[in-house]
């Protein structure tokens with residue numbers, strides 16, 4: 001029999017905003033929004049006080065401003081967030097060799113064989129939460145479960161500053177009403193598609209047979225079938241070496257209008273910038289990806305001697321590459337931006353490219369909200 005794994009998901013509470021409130025006591029108890037402060041910026045993190053007004057991450061900053069004009073809008077200080085993140089990750093790594101950071105403020109920990117010989121994963125999780133608070137003054141939430149998916153669901157159940165455990169007997173109850181958006185791999189587009197089929201919760205998904213699911217969703221159907229039953233065999237993989245970072249969006253209404261196209265590009269550029277900053281990544285190859293409405297895909301890349309960084313530069317490069325496509329004359333259903341050929345700060349940096357047309361591995365997932 002396979003032994004039951006003990007997986008912990010650690011997730012800092014409103015990370016960037018919490019750091020700002022920690023460092024500037026006058027911000028405590030007030031709605032704080034960290035993110036792009038320009039007209040086209042997006043929210044990276046909102047404090048819990050700001051969430052009350054309906055503000056959430058990945059929302060355009062302009063919309064956040066309309067929802068709560070008296071909120072304090074701050075530009076991100078990624079250098080600080082990265083150093084706090086290092087403190088947190090080194091605490092976590094005292095407990096297990098199998099730590100998989102998902103972003104600056106989130107990590108999976110396989111505590112099945114923990115380094116401190118603690119018998120219960122719940123104890124490990126409590127210890128980690130306490131140590132993080134002592135070292136950084138910040139609170140973390142934790143979820144404990146037999147796999148990654150359930151651990152992540154658990155850490156979300158008792159936020160902020162909470163701990164939740166999902167034991168096998170609870171799986172059916174916990175998952176029944178869970179919105180399908182919480183399933184890894186389901187982004188905005190798949191969600192809409194499932195909604196149209198009347199599937200809104202994991203319980204709804206579970207009512208479908210494996211054959212029905214694979215018939216509709218292909219390979220993804222197998223994944224849906226298992227995940228709906230709380231089964232997830234993904235291992236905790238320490239330190240994934242990234243070769244590229246990209247963001248993309250599929251549009252319900254095809255884009256043809258140039259102005260609209262530019263607006264979407266700006267949003268994607270901001271998202272890409274935030275994602276790269278979160279992982280301290282800087283690269284020299286910039287790629288634009290387009291799918292026309294007949295599903296024909298094209299990519300255009302440019303490689304520079306210097307690193308290509310910052311949303312304004314991404315926009316400029318993207319517009320240059322866009323001119324080499326049929327954008328504006330042919331309807332577009334998907335738009336993506338990516339950076340590869342990472343240099344510098346990362347330990348696992350890939351060698352410089354030999355040619356400009358490098359294949360990019362695009363993340364299949366939709367844009368996920370930042371923490």
Ligand SMILES: [Mg+2]
Pocket residue numbers: 011012013014015105106371
């Ligand atoms: Mg978080």
